[in-house]
Amino acid sequence: MANLTLSGTTKIFDDGGEDIVAVNDLDLDIEDGEFVVLVGPSGCGKSTTLRMVAGLDTPTSGTISIGDEPIQNKRPQERDIAMVFQSYALYPHMTVRENMSFGLEESTDMDDDEIRETVEDAAETLGITELLDRKPGALSGGQQQRVALGRAIVRNPEVFLLDEPLSNLDAKLRAQMRTELQQLQNDLGVTTVYVTHDQTEAMTMGDRIAILDGGELQQLGTPMQCYHEPANVFVAGFLGEPAMNFFNLERDGDLLVSDAFRYELPSEIATAVDGKTDVTLGVRPESVEITDEVDESEHNLIPATVDVVEPHGDENAVHLRLGDSDQANLTVMVDGMRYLASGQDVGVRFPPDAIHLFDGATGEALHNRELTNVEQVEEIGTAQSA
Amino acid sequence: MSKATRPADGSFADVLPELDYWKIGLSLVITFFFAFFLAPIWTGIVTSFKTSGAVTATTPLTPPLGDGFTVEKWARAIDHLSTGFINSLIMTIPSTIATVFLGSTAAYGLTLVDWGKRAQFAVLILFLVGIFIPYQAVLVPLSDFWINIVPLAEVLAPVWELSFMEYAHARLLSLTITHIVYGIPLCMLLFRGYYLTLSDELVEAAKIDGASITTIYRRVVLPLSKPMVGVVFIYQFTAIWNEFLFSLTLIGSSSSPAATVTLVLSGLGTDLSGIDFGLRMAGALFAALPTLIIYAFFAEEFAQGLAAEN
Numbered sequence: 001m002a003n004l005t006l007s008g009t010t011k012i013f014d015d016g017g018e019d020i021v022a023v024n025d026l027d028l029d030i031e032d033g034e035f036v037v038l039v040g041p042s043g044c045g046k047s048t049t050l051r052m053v054a055g056l057d058t059p060t061s062g063t064i065s066i067g068d069e070p071i072q073n074k075r076p077q078e079r080d081i082a083m084v085f086q087s088y089a090l091y092p093h094m095t096v097r098e099n100m101s102f103g104l105e106e107s108t109d110m111d112d113d114e115i116r117e118t119v120e121d122a123a124e125t126l127g128i129t130e131l132l133d134r135k136p137g138a139l140s141g142g143q144q145q146r147v148a149l150g151r152a153i154v155r156n157p158e159v160f161l162l163d164e165p166l167s168n169l170d171a172k173l174r175a176q177m178r179t180e181l182q183q184l185q186n187d188l189g190v191t192t193v194y195v196t197h198d199q200t201e202a203m204t205m206g207d208r209i210a211i212l213d214g215g216e217l218q219q220l221g222t223p224m225q226c227y228h229e230p231a232n233v234f235v236a237g238f239l240g241e242p243a244m245n246f247f248n249l250e251r252d253g254d255l256l257v258s259d260a261f262r263y264e265l266p267s268e269i270a271t272a273v274d275g276k277t278d279v280t281l282g283v284r285p286e287s288v289e290i291t292d293e294v295d296e297s298e299h300n301l302i303p304a305t306v307d308v309v310e311p312h313g314d315e316n317a318v319h320l321r322l323g324d325s326d327q328a329n330l331t332v333m334v335d336g337m338r339y340l341a342s343g344q345d346v347g348v349r350f351p352p353d354a355i356h357l358f359d360g361a362t363g364e365a366l367h368n369r370e371l372t373n374v375e376q377v378e379e380i381g382t383a384q385s386a
Numbered sequence: 387m388s389k390a391t392r393p394a395d396g397s398f399a400d401v402l403p404e405l406d407y408w409k410i411g412l413s414l415v416i417t418f419f420f421a422f423f424l425a426p427i428w429t430g431i432v433t434s435f436k437t438s439g440a441v442t443a444t445t446p447l448t449p450p451l452g453d454g455f456t457v458e459k460w461a462r463a464i465d466h467l468s469t470g471f472i473n474s475l476i477m478t479i480p481s482t483i484a485t486v487f488l489g490s491t492a493a494y495g496l497t498l499v500d501w502g503k504r505a506q507f508a509v510l511i512l513f514l515v516g517i518f519i520p521y522q523a524v525l526v527p528l529s530d531f532w533i534n535i536v537p538l539a540e541v542l543a544p545v546w547e548l549s550f551m552e553y554a555h556a557r558l559l560s561l562t563i564t565h566i567v568y569g570i571p572l573c574m575l576l577f578r579g580y581y582l583t584l585s586d587e588l589v590e591a592a593k594i595d596g597a598s599i600t601t602i603y604r605r606v607v608l609p610l611s612k613p614m615v616g617v618v619f620i621y622q623f624t625a626i627w628n629e630f631l632f633s634l635t636l637i638g639s640s641s642s643p644a645a646t647v648t649l650v651l652s653g654l655g656t657d658l659s660g661i662d663f664g665l666r667m668a669g670a671l672f673a674a675l676p677t678l679i680i681y682a683f684f685a686e687e688f689a690q691g692l693a694a695e696n
Contacts, residue, residue, distance in 0.1 A: 056590050077596035089587035093609045102605070107596025151595075 037206035260323035278360025287354035470650035489573025616687020
């Protein structure tokens with residue numbers, strides 16, 4: 001087991017004389033046994049990062065080390081890593097057993113008996129013993145996924161790399177495999193880097209998540225830190241489903257003003273936006289309160305009209321139009337039992353302790369929501385990673 | 387009168403099955419082409435079993451009857467062609483295997499191994515040029531090459547001391563090598579098309595599993611090429627077996643101990659007294675047997691390969 005360190009790692013692709021920066025000056029320090037999820041939209045550089053760690057791409061500059069040993073110039077087979085590919089990349093002409101033995105035959109001195117034993121142990125861990133003599137073509141997607149995992153774990157690598165391994169599974173199986181993968185990683189205690197574009201996978205699986213966009217690291221932290229204390233607008237909008245509501249507002253003293261509404265900041269929060277004129281207000285759908293009564297006199301109560309209600313069962317996603325805008329621009333999650341009709345006039349309240357404020361120009365976070373105290377976030381974070 | 391016959395007409399039409407003119411037309415066309423393609427083969431087969439008298443006395447399509455039937459032509463054809471037949475096998479089998487192997491390794495190196503896209507493209511262009519060099523243009527340089535630049539017969543002088551080898555067999559070897567060289571570009575192109583469809587992740591997975599470039603080829607790429615190997619093998623075997631121009635140029639005479647079957651066949655059954663059609667037909671059919679057998683052997687791979695290519 002070992003920690004994985006990327007420092008100043010940069011990858012520039014040459015596309016017909018035009019340089020494309022896929023990963024820009026990435027610093028990541030992944031601890032021994034940690035499960036880190038690289039997440040971001042397509043083209044954010046997360047797969048390239050993983051491929052550089054695997055040795056399938058060479059970094060243009062910067063170093064990658066496992067333990068204290070730089071590996072960026074080593075060949076993949078010398079790096080003591082194992083990788084699970086999005087397409088699983090099982091060898092179609094080999095049985096499951098042969099697929100899992102291949103790496104051991106090629107990269108270790110184990111004799112046939114040892115290999116058979118190791119493969120059978122791994123197969124038992126993953127519950128695929130009865131599939132060992134079948135070929136990949138005869139397996140379902142979920143079974144192929146397990147074989148791909150099996151092929152990686154038999155190698156007993158220092159670092160485990162997973163490239164969107166669940167994206168080819170149906171929703172139900174994906175949720176199940178998510179839990180299984182986590183358990184497996186916990187049992188094995190292998191340092192793991194997991195790439196996904198799915199924020200749910202990132203939130204639920206990672207000890208820490210690294211959010212990338214445009215080849216740059218946006219934030220690295222526990223899922224709870226990233227969720228409640230996003231470093232910028234991108235992170236805030238990327239994590240959470242439905243996404244955080246954003247409003248571009250102009251600041252006028254303690255007052256934030258837009259065409260649709262005005263919002264008065266409590267003075268202790270207002271200090272955070274001192275000197276800024278353009279401010280983005282962010283508020284999570286589950287934090288917004290809806291009142292049936294529209295009391296015009298109430299402080300910071302914004303009149304709104306219900307546009308569409310999406311029942312999710314346990315809760316409803318309510319899309320509202322604020323003020324007299326003609327499009328739904330606010331999403332609120334309410335209890336599944338709460339009845340709201342389309343067209344109904346309501347009032348919405350953004351609780352001051354649940355709002356996020358970002359710099360309108362740079363997108364950087366100026367103020368994040370208040371949890372009772374900072375330790376709470378830390379606590380949530382450490383509880384998750386334990 | 388007409389009124390009285392009408393009901394009878396109607397009932398008659400009901401009895402007949404419904405005629406589908408499209409199907410009738412299709413059947414006729416199929417039958418025509420079936421006969422069109424089969425007639426020459428049929429003619430060849432029946433002629434090969436006829437005595438010379440029966441060949442002139444009967445029409446080509448009638449089978450040999452009674453006294454007109456003989457297997458003597460086949461016996462003579464096999465007797466005449468056996469040396470050429472063996473020479474052709476000695477030349478075709480190694481050159482086909484070598485071409486298929488070299489073609490697929492070349493394609494592997496140009497598609498799935500990463501050593502610089504531009505260099506790969508430059509080499510690919512050379513291969514493509516190789517496909518389009520006309521045979522006629524290289525005949526003179528080719529024979530010059532094998533006689534003056536690489537005189538195999540002299541290089542391999544000690545070999546001719548062996549009892550079953552003859553000096554002329556050096557030419558068979560030069561012919562084999564020529565076929566290999568000439569076959570590689572097209573085989574490479576066929577394999578390349580197939581390898582481009584293989585997923586990169588498969589090769590990458592093997593790399594991470596610790597396999598070297600040669601191991602990836604041997605254990606992953608080659609086993610997956612099976613359908614394409616079938617296609618290329620049939621194609622290459624048939625082309626080399628039936629080839630005449632290089633044989634004529636490099637071996638020269640149908641009486642040479644190294645003469646290939648096509649070379650011997652060209653002179654079979656012709657002498658001053660005229661053409662022995664029966665003998666020629668028997669010889670042609672005998673010479674075509676290996677290609678038919680190869681088709682039968684690789685038919686499944688061939689079909690798979692064609693399906694994979696499209």
